[in-house]
Amino acid sequence: MDEVVAEYIRRTVLKIPRDEIMGVLRKWGFLSETQLGAINFRQTKDSISQEVVQLCEENSADVKQAAILDIIYNNIYPNKRVWSVYQMKKTGEETDLFDFTNFKKKFKRRLQSALKNVTISFREYEDNAIWIRIAWGTPYTKPNQYKTSYVVYHSQTPYVFISVSVLKSNLPLLCQALVVASNYHDIREMELRSHCLNSLKDIVFKRYSQNFQTHYPKQEKNVATENVDVRIIQEDKSEKERIQRVNREVFGDGPQPKLEFAQYKLETMFKSDPKMDVLEKREPFRCLVKFSSPDLLESLKSLVPAGMADAPLSPLLTCIPQKARNYFKIRERKGVLPGSFVRP
């Protein structure tokens, strides 16, 4: 077995938490049950990984199998990478009969015609998600298994999720191959980035909870009755209820998609008292406002009930899932009223 492959497998196994190694190897399906049973999981991870490599040696693992192991690892732990969302456009209106085999063929052909030294691996999942792993080489060197990009694509949708760790120069090549393989004709990067892949999917596929008014009650939501001491009277009960209602209308009932930041690039004029004479020149005051949080939208949702902001919240904050973006450029509004607005 190739030394490079052996080392690669060893390093991939090292990344997995000890308790989950068995599960991942099972999903991989390359080692037999007897082989898996032989592994001693009580030793250090270092030793476990060595054992796994030895077993792979017995089965003569090659680069392809190692690549699949890597895809499986990244599919189980996608939040270790930053994902960007790209949107594709097509002109035709015919129904797309997406054929996975055809897609793979076209993608490989297109990519390899431009750059021969690449390792391309595919894996299809139950939820119609197609994972593509590309290890990049150069026209003169073999593919470097540590320089990888990952693509997640759901068939018959215009959105692609790409995680490019290095070599951004290969991105146009990758985009082109995707467009050709999926029968679209154009692709552009959206202003939406996050570590949480599932949340990005939730936002663009509109899978997050939205409150739709219906006559037909779907599920009766049990309002949690708190154990409140009867002696405590809430003075502003009606105001609290109003806040809850407005919050629900804006954010919906369920959990919010998980984003880590929202960034607003301001290109607006600084407004000050003319007497203070802060800026002599009338030119835009460049400013970058960045909101960070482990779970940004949930924290925005709890701002008003916690009393830290007035309801309703600024639409610049609440429009994030609807507009499917968390990077904004705010320019001066040209019109009667002074102020700024969001330019998509």
Next chain:
Amino acid sequence: MEERKAYSRDGVLAHLEMLEAQAHELALKQEEKEQQEEKLAGLKARVQELRARRDELRAKLELQQKRLLEKGGAETHPEQPSARAVLEWKIKSVKALLQLFYLTGISGKLTKRGVCFCISTAYEGTYLESYYLDVLTKPEVQIQRHSVPIFIPLEQIAKKYLQTDIRRFLSVLSDHLNAYAARRYQADQLQERFSDRLEGTLQRNSLCNLLVFHYNVPSDGRSFLFTARLLYADPCCSLPTEAIISCTPDAPAALAEVAAAHSDAFRRAALHKAFDSFSKAEETQDEALISPPGSP
């Protein structure tokens, strides 16, 4: 006498004035008294009136109670239904109407700025998912937000019909959604119920309009692998437009007929039903082999 003498000292006119004032006062008092007596008399009369009415109603009530006891609680004459009963009946019938609309598949509710439509999908008596659309009516008809899956061509359908004919828009969208739900249901049923007959995984896509799978067909004691490739080119149809069945090269020529029959079956019936029919056909075939017709 002495008083008169005293007053005549001030003047007769003054005395007269004083008398006049006294008389006026007395007259006022008299008037007041008369008014009060009138009032009292009036109130007394009212009391009498009310007492009479009360007695009347009491008598009525007793009579009715007697009647109820006699008839054993049955209604003798149609009673005026209470306002509450009428309201409850109204609510019940409206709820039933709404339930009816929901069951037809397309229902809606007026919202502050427009309408919220609910399209429910169903296939062969099983209710599947519901999808919602929030449509604004001002300044023009547009979709504010929705829960339609991303791979359904909603923008295309909206561009064609939303502005001009909203009924057609809903009908076309409902067709798309119902067909997609039906195809997905069939594919899921195939994977669940016939997993033992399938070899490998069922290859599908988001719209479930292209399915590729391999399945075993028994013949003469052996089992042959067939490959099925089903294409559903019509997005509003839940049956395939093309069903290409191929067998392995080493299969006997007779199986070509079986393949053709299967292709036909797939195009006519739902996926899982077609498989059901294969199983039945194979059973009868087996029975025919075990006891061929015409044998003693």
